[in-house]
């Protein structure tokens with residue numbers, strides 16, 4: 728993720744609607760275990776993965792040539808090589824994924840939260856033009872959110888030695904982000920029960936570039952442009968080829 732094009736997450740205004748949408752789509756969202764095979768510890772936590780094997784329609788709200796649309800779709804189909812989701816270009820009003828490209832910031836809903844966005848509104852904003860440096864990396868990162876993955880730098884084990892004052896100052900000056908937006912997209916850690924609880928991965932496409940200027944001066948993470956091995960593993964794990972072999976199915980059958 729290029730640091731000069733930071734992405735923010737579209738958080739649900741209504742947690743209850745978010746919860747219902749996640750469960751209606753995929754009951755396993757309340758029981759999906761972490762990578763260690765443990766179930767979710769407490770009630771009230773849920774993940775936002777789509778049902779494995781389902782089709783997700785992708786509609787563009789701004790005009791694009793067919794070729795242009797295909798360039799974006801290539802990003803979806805790259806993830807689709809690993810995640811059992813059938814992304815289809817669509818003109819349907821009620822397409823699950825609706826994209827705006829004429830916008831100032833790149834941002835996305837997380838997984839099933841797309842279902843609670845008004846049909847006239849986008850669920851995914853891609854501000855970086857085709858062909859610009861970082862385009863594919865941004866596309867891959869945002870589609871990771873579409874599939875239900877959170878920011879990797881907010882992983883509970885990340886322990887990034889942020890220099891918070893510098894982080895706030897940098898994002899305010901460079902991107903006009905207020906403190907709250909920085910907290911929610913960079914500094915906070917995400918509860919492991921609400922995310923794909925895989926091991927922390929500094930090479931993940933879901934990890935921002937971290938400049939040593941914004942940490943203790945030593946810790947840094949370079950620009951990640953490709954899906955990492957663990958990104959691919961997580962896509963396969965949460966969206967298995969055989970939907971009946973969802974790894975947490977036993978927990979569903981034996982609550």
Ligand SMILES: [Zn+2]
Nearest residue numbers: 734735868878
């Ligand atoms: Zn992001």
